[in-house]
Amino acid sequence: MEIRRLGSVSLDVPVVGMGTWQSYDVRDPALVRPVTDAVLAHGARLFDSSPMYGSAERVLAAVLENRREAAIVATKVWASSAREGRAQIARALEWYGGVVDVYQIHNLEAWQTHLPYLEELKAQGKVRAIGLTHYRQSELGRLADIAAARGVDSLQVPYNPHEREIERVVLPLAAERRLGIIVMRPLGAGALVGSSPAARDLTFLEAFGIRTWAQALLNWGLSDPRVTVSIPATRKVPHARDNCDAGAARRFDAETRERVAALAARP
Numbered sequence: 087m088e089i090r091r092l093g094s095v096s097l098d099v100p101v102v103g104m105g106t107w108q109s110y111d112v113r114d115p116a117l118v119r120p121v122t123d124a125v126l127a128h129g130a131r132l133f134d135s136s137p138m139y140g141s142a143e144r145v146l147a148a149v150l151e152n153r154r155e156a157a158i159v160a161t162k163v164w165a166s167s168a169r170e171g172r173a174q175i176a177r178a179l180e181w182y183g184g185v186v187d188v189y190q191i192h193n194l195e196a197w198q199t200h201l202p203y204l205e206e207l208k209a210q211g212k213v214r215a216i217g218l219t220h221y222r223q224s225e226l227g228r229l230a231d232i233a234a235a236r237g238v239d240s241l242q243v244p245y246n247p248h249e250r251e252i253e254r255v256v257l258p259l260a261a262e263r264r265l266g267i268i269v270m271r272p273l274g275a276g277a278l279v280g281s282s283p284a285a286r287d288l289t290f291l292e293a294f295g296i297r298t299w300a301q302a303l304l305n306w307g308l309s310d311p312r313v314t315v316s317i318p319a320t321r322k323v324p325h326a327r328d329n330c331d332a333g334a335a336r337r338f339d340a341e342t343r344e345r346v347a348a349l350a351a352r353p
């Protein structure tokens with residue numbers, strides 16, 4: 087699995103990680119142990135969570151158990167008040183052994199309130215990197231403005247052949263300021279993998295070590311060198327392996343990327 091540095095933070099991240107929205111929102115951590123074991127065994131390390139994802143944050147901590155060090159935990163604060171935010175952060179620090187690797191402000195919710203506190207925690211070594219996230223294309227300009235003004239370490243944004251808005255402002259800013267880019271929704275929340283092109287239309291991807299349509303979509307995002315890590319979510323062990331294998335693929339050139347984008351745009 088290829089490793090990339092998260093912007094200017096001394097944090098080396100395997101390029102395929104794991105989202106936990108919906109998939110880790112389960113009552114019993116044993117239900118996600120097989121998929122967690124599979125991604126760790128196949129070289130992925132970064133797990134992304136949030137208090138917005140129901141039980142996912144707690145379940146992730148439980149399933150990591152005595153192997154917390156094997157994972158890079160990227161979670162979020164998602165709260166409208168300082169009091170609620172601090173309670174979320176205290177809980178997560180307890181769950182994750184006193185350190186959260188990447189602490190993100192979910193959808194910029196009350197960012198002015200949470201950012202100074204995360205900066206304090208970073209100075210104390212309890213947080214290694216601070217990030218901002220937003221899922222909406224129309225908010226990416228605001229996200230970039232805040233990142234440019236306040237100097238965070240990473241941005242988590244949607245990026246797939248149907249959602250390319252980050253190419254306008256966010257990716258150029260990431261290159262200029264050495265920000266990490268965490269790609270959410272690389273498979274379009276499932277919509278893009280739902281219908282794969284015919285196998286005969288994917289043979290041109292074999293030269294890149296790509297065997298499946300999901301891998302083609304993941305490699306599409308990872309082929310931009312300004313991207314640090316892609317975090318597909320899955321409940322299934324074979325899909326987890328499939329996704330991790332894209333981490334070792336040969337990256338697409340510009341022409342191949344546009345061929346994949348054209349396949350994703352087919353009716």
Ligand SMILES: NC(=O)c1ccc[n+]([C@@H]2O[C@H](COP(=O)([O-])OP(=O)(O)OC[C@H]3O[C@@H](n4cnc5c(N)ncnc54)[C@H](OP(=O)(O)O)[C@@H]3O)[C@@H](O)[C@H]2O)c1
Nearest residue numbers: 105106107219270271272273274275276300318319320321
């Ligand atoms: N505002 C924010 O901060 C924000 C917003 C959205 C997402 N996120 C983060 O980004 C992560 C990823 O985004 P997402 O979960 O919305 O969508 P996604 O990763 O683009 O797509 C997930 C869907 O793809 C399917 N899938 C995964 N691997 C597959 C494979 N190899 N073959 C076929 N299908 C596959 C999954 O189904 P199966 O279970 O059947 O594999 C699931 O339905 C989230 O989990 C979350 O951590 C953050």
